[in-house]
Amino acid sequence: MRDLLTDRISTGIPGLDAMLGGGLIAGRPYVVSGTTGAGKTMLGIQFLHQGVKQGERALLVAVDEPPSEIRENVRALGWDVGKIRILDVHPASKAFNKRVSLVEVAAQRSVGALREMGAGARDEAMKQVMPDISIQSLQLMLKQELQETSYSRVVVDSLTSLKKLSENQEDKASGIMSLLRFIAETGVTALIVTDLPDPTELEPELFLCRGEIRLHKRMVSSRLDRWVTVEKLRGSAHDTMPRPMTISEVGLTVDPDRKIPKNSMRVLQAFTQFAR
């Protein structure tokens, strides 16, 4: 049996694997957090792209953006993302049925099922299906999809949106617990994209996940500065220093040997001071 602790999964981001002590431990759910525009989606796509390059199956669960837009966005990077499969759970995907050239899966599933029903049953089903883009329904859709195809990498982009779409406050925590448990049981390596957590709130995904990669984007001395931290990584030593990150035409790049500028360090220092 291969040694999970030493045989790591590459994230596909140059420099990030070194921060993670070689990469991610396979078969576990991780969180990628950061503010808007910090590069979370791009990190997710790079992670999936890396899998596809190695001949693995990779699935993007798109909640925030419709797949066509994601495709447009990453095409600018010149990546061949055609092999990444997309589970479209974007709210609008229920409303119209438009094929995009990315391999789209399951988006039509519920819609198709609706058409085959009688009128009364259909109304009933509409009631259930329409507001039901939630953490629960995602788990069910993922389950269906993973039964048919075996993936080794999954990215959920983003959990924050799913949480907003979920109505019931109390079910939210147990829904997240269940989703992460489901992922752990299926054995896929998953990245869950979330917004930067509210520091006064205890988000269940953050304490249930096996690791958190945080992307920072801040204006420091009228310059935009980006860096990345590994907030936690269970079962592995990892780099505790913030490391500079760049977003360019080749995607995200992390420099694991350099320190971030002193001014940025001060910002981080001031922030954690406050948080304490």
Add this chain to the structure above:
Amino acid sequence: MIKDKVKTGVPGLDEMLDGGLIPGRVYAVSGTSGTGKTTLAMQFLLEGVKSGERVLYIALDEPPNEVRLNMKSYGWDVGRVQVFDATPDVMSYDRTPVRDVSTERKVVYFRDLPDTVRLTSEKSPADMTVNTIQELVRQEMKVRKYSRIVVDSLTSLRFFYIRTSEENASLISFLRLLSDIGVTSLLTVHLPEVSRPDVEIHMARGEIRLHKWYDGRGLIRGITVEKYRGSSHDHRLRMIKITSTGVVVKSPPAEKKTRTADDQHGAEDRVPDSEELPPPPDDVVQEPVHQPPPDRQDQIPPAPPGAGQNGTEGGT
């Protein structure tokens, strides 16, 4: 007195606790994510194993096979720690009746665990509540006399194992049971980044808190004993390291000498905090906002109100 105390197994921590933990009581280990709570808790259990005690790990956050693998990275053999897999099942979201799990899941040694995660039964996922776990601990204690129990984490217990408001009372009753049966227990508690008083922590007889923050040079880790009923203890913040052999508390005098001028800010802010405050129980209720001391405001802009709430504010 001191020789009767329970050793934590964390180098340097017993010294902070004036010899260790008073046996038979419930303690909390708190901290934000990635501060080393599970590692510290496992050190506590392994210390018991070393002296031939029976110890129990109740897994609520992570599947125990993963915990075992993670601990291997410290070179620890957790095989003789007994474990109860209380991790919840995947929810099926349909109306199939759930089973009561207490009769089906057993306490086993870590060494007897399979390498893979326990799969949710397709037909009937198990339902687990605080009551189930409490009943299990009660039964287990009749069969085997445990001297140390770790619940990892209490936060999960509150988040996922309490469905109705009546069950809030059962959480208290669970903690009460742990102290009634005379076992020394450590409960891990996840804290948000800006800490708020936590109900469960009040019920514990002591709280060991783990910290991490950045100073000018990098990540700093610290440990404080926030409260400790019935014993004197170190009120200062001490630096810790998570090394390849686990959590190690560094001794304070050597620490000060090796620090650079830049480094000291992080530590100095914190120390007056703990010293000004009277000993427990009040010091667990902390003001969430710590202002930087005035002498530093020229160097570091004070965090603007709401900074970090969404992280989008710019600097200067």
